[in-house]
Amino acid sequence: MNITAEAIFSIKNDEQFKKLAIETFKFQAAHCAVYKEYIHHLHTNIEAVSEIEQIPFLPISFFKSHSILSNTNSIEITFSSSGTTGMVQSSHHVTNVKLYEQSYLQAFNQFYGDIEDYCFLALLPSYQQRAGSSLIYMVNDLIEKSKHPQSGYFLYNHDELLQTLQGLKEKNQKTVLIGVTYALLDFVEQHDIDFPNLIIMETGGMKGKRKEMVREELHEQLTNGFGIKSIHSEYGMTELLSQAYSLGEGIFNCPPWMKVLIRDTNDPLTLIPNGKTGGVNVIDLANINSCSFIATQDLGKIYPDQSFEVLGRFDNADIRGCNLLVQ
Numbered sequence: 001m002n003i004t005a006e007a008i009f010s011i012k013n014d015e016q017f018k019k020l021a022i023e024t025f026k027f028q029a030a031h032c033a034v035y036k037e038y039i040h041h042l043h044t045n046i047e048a049v050s051e052i053e054q055i056p057f058l059p060i061s062f063f064k065s066h067s068i069l070s071n072t073n074s075i076e077i078t079f080s081s082s083g084t085t086g087m088v089q090s091s092h093h094v095t096n097v098k099l100y101e102q103s104y105l106q107a108f109n110q111f112y113g114d115i116e117d118y119c120f121l122a123l124l125p126s127y128q129q130r131a132g133s134s135l136i137y138m139v140n141d142l143i144e145k146s147k148h149p150q151s152g153y154f155l156y157n158h159d160e161l162l163q164t165l166q167g168l169k170e171k172n173q174k175t176v177l178i179g180v181t182y183a184l185l186d187f188v189e190q191h192d193i194d195f196p197n198l199i200i201m202e203t204g205g206m207k208g209k210r211k212e213m214v215r216e217e218l219h220e221q222l223t224n225g226f227g228i229k230s231i232h233s234e235y236g237m238t239e240l241l242s243q244a245y246s247l248g249e250g251i252f253n254c255p256p257w258m259k260v261l262i263r264d265t266n267d268p269l270t271l272i273p274n275g276k277t278g279g280v281n282v283i284d285l286a287n288i289n290s291c292s293f294i295a296t297q298d299l300g301k302i303y304p305d306q307s308f309e310v311l312g313r314f315d316n317a318d319i320r321g322c323n324l325l326v327q
Helices: 005-009 014-031 033-042 097-112 134-146 158-170 181-190 215-226
Strands: 077-080 091-094 119-123 175-179 199-202 232-235 244-246 251-253 258-263 278-284 293-302 308-313
Touching (some): 005 097, 014 033, 091 097, 119 134, 119 158, 119 181, 158 175, 158 181, 175 181, 181 215
Parallel strands (some): 119 175, 175 199, 199 232
Antiparallel strands (some): 077 091, 232 244, 244 251, 251 308, 258 278, 293 308
């Protein structure tokens, strides 16, 4: 295989992305057994694929039932999804964790600058208390690489978090607080802090701890509680090795090696135009060793500048067309 990390993370424009995406598709169509079989069921002419829009996307549910690998290298780490007791979890077997590390470090640098300029705080109790979280892997590394003595986790010790934030505000220290939604809400219900330069990055999800809220209501509570103008968000998942970021208003942008397309909810093999709501398909070229073309269970829409918005999720019913390989 001649698709290198250097090629993936040096993409500068749409033409380079397209070229590498087609090359990646043909590689994975030959070497990822599950994807190969899926494509076979769709009767896709692999050699005829010359545009990104022609590439089939593997339903994300296959990460729950199959091992998705494009090589025979030993597995360095397996990331698993969170889920309520009894639910089948997704498993993402990673044969080169350095690709994940380079992906999130380069993306952070693109959107926020050098991690060493920041104090990096985390309020992620539901993630921290289970094994296999790709988010915790990333946050651990960002905390370490920030090299700030106060970077770290705050499980339920909100008073200590408040004191830390107040001290960082006094020093005018660039600070990121990444948190699961319900934990951030719990904090602002107990404490107010006016820290205008603080970056709050919410990872989404109430994890059954609270009722779901519309984004506008949620962000209003958090901006008021932290004394900031906007809420940042990170869009990633167990099955991917890359993240998109929102710097406010729930509008996400991808790093150059990641792209989102929108599919028709009634015909999952058909893409729909910008501005229309449908299923979110993700191309993640960092996923070279598993599958780079994933049909998620999120609903969203794309804007003309290629930014996108996540509007919700499909209900618990399987997405139509997703069960071709389910045994």
